[in-house]
Amino acid sequence: MRRVVVVGGSIAAVTAASWLRVRGFDGTITLLSAEKEQPYTRVPLSKTVLSGEATDASTALPPLDDSVVVRLGTRAVSLDTTARRVNVDNGDPVPYDGLVIATGGRARRLSPPGMSGERVLRTLADCVALREDLTRARTVLVVGAGLLGMEIASTCRTLGLEVTVVDREPPLRRVLGPVLAEVVTDAARKHGVSLRTVPGGVRLVGSRTLEGVDADGELLTADVVVSAVGDVPAVDWLTGSGLCLDRGVVTDSRGRVADHIVAAGDAAVVRGSGRRPHWTNAVEQARVAADALLGEDTSGASLPSYFWTNQFGVEVKVAGEPAGLGEPDQAEAAAGSMLLRWSGGAAATVNHTMPVRKLRQLASAP
Template sequence: MNRPGAVVIVGESIAGLTAARELRRRGYAGSLTMIGREPEGAYARPPLSKEVLREATYEAHLAYPHADLDLAYIRSAAVGLDASSRIVSTADGRFVPYDALLIATGADARRLARTAQAGELVLRTLADARLIRRRIERARSAIVVGAGFLGLEVASACVAQGVEVTVVDSEPPLLRHLGPFVSERVGAHLTRHGVRLIQAAEHVHLVGDPVTGVALSDGSTQSADLVITCAGDVPAVAWLSGTGLADSVGVAIDERCSTSIPGVYAAGDVAYLIPGTGERASRAPFWSNAVAQGKVAAASILGEPRPHPPRDDYFWTEILGLPVKVVGPLPVNGDPTSIEGDVDAGDAVLRWESPGANPTVVAYGRKVPVGRLRRALVRAAP
């Protein structure tokens, strides 16, 4: 297969930067253009909720190095794709031709505000993190809508600044990801640190204009100085309208990160693997997954064998000083099949195994290097 003369990557994400670096590492010396809408360029997003909300100086460590990649940068959002002519159009009026295209536009924060309702805070970009950090510094109380990984990291940042926090969700903390066994213990950990948990019977609504609180289905309202929506994300696919590449889940890819259109690939939070029979289509918007897919996409663009599968199920978080590392597919179901250590003391390794499925290993409170967790996963595999 001939190597493409011009490769265009849309999205300054970790998936996009990883693909660019992998292309150069594999000897691709052709034209490489990156289209991105971030004024700061490419930077790491996981630290936004883990470090940047607490410490402004950490911003100096966010940027991804790329000066050695010989990239042509277009600092404008992609707004359209003509796949038949192989041209990407941008908001500043450019028309960028390509031989191979990588879609790596990631995802946007899911919003709950009504049309024209002002003041909703979400956390997806560096600008979001800066704004929320300034608001935390002036707040005495906060409501976090969403008890997933991001919501609990935001709540942790608030508690660290002495802010009283209420977390609202229709499910207990992390239930949809880590099941009832871990959820119950995480909930108790949050409560011990003064976090108030409200389980809403249905989805909540933001109240006020600008937003000052939330309304619950029982008619009651909760108000706070600061209200932050952490209700998941949606794939950034509006610019692909009319191409047939995107649906409500994202952009479907195969094991080589190829899409349904020849010469077009996708990787990262915007993409999802075509599900097998009986499986549900879903994205896995984790950093390690984006890195794995970026490398696979680069190999596929060059017509070379993929270096590994396009999925790496690894994720970590820290909730009020409690580190949690996960290797293996999520969600897990039921109680763990084995426990090493003391869960209630926050010092344990949990395993979930089931016939015919890949196992999952979770370091709950115990500081275990990810390499050791991966080795434990191999030992636990059926």
């Protein structure tokens, strides 16, 4: 294998490219990114970059080694697995011996095509546009009370805006489970966020321009409406390639998709364990997938998945997936911090100093 092509321009793609070098791969690596910006991290986009506390430039990921050819503003449009070529929107097909798929996801929108006014937050450009709108706003309506929606709400409160969050379910339940979700929801209420549960879901109202949100017959309006209703895996370019697609590109536990092809990050769905659209997962999957491309199996001793969120003065760290596990079997609270453990394979802390590795070990302990 002499030529590796990595499709994607963020953490999974950059990690895979640099890990191949760490592992001694000395052939050519070409990274194709649809975005024009140098690779950056999305994590602060809903937090300090949205608030203006951190600069746009601070999001840059560490630069790749000069030997990696980075083609910014280059979108993969289709894949020919027989000829082993990636077709792109701005030049000749790019041949590969090994391919890493790391195209992540894009924000899901609720508005029909042609309607303006709905903001989303996935890219740096989304963040800049939303931040600009917020400077002229007094009220904000966030649709979606998951991790991203609640982080946006938190940041908007620090900017002094009046914030309503609406969702068909109580905030954060789907991802944190009832106990942990309530800890954060309580902090949100104390920070003055208005939380609305609309079991029937909401609908954006307007024709060419968004006029408001229909919440079970009541029209909610705000200066800014931002949807945080999940992301869609960016795998449309693989349609017709013959690869298995099922809400992402399907991989085995080592990130393998097909001969000479691996995938990692938010674009990937691991057969049997699903999709985990979080930062640490993107990093770890990218390394395992890069190793698999080189013929090595490093998937063995993995710890439970991990993610974190910061909102309303609460830092939550989660190992494993507590959402379906009900009440924790162990709960310790002291001086504003908390440690929770579920014997089903999860553990979480709130404003706690426990190192992440220890938390993950605790989650997997018998």
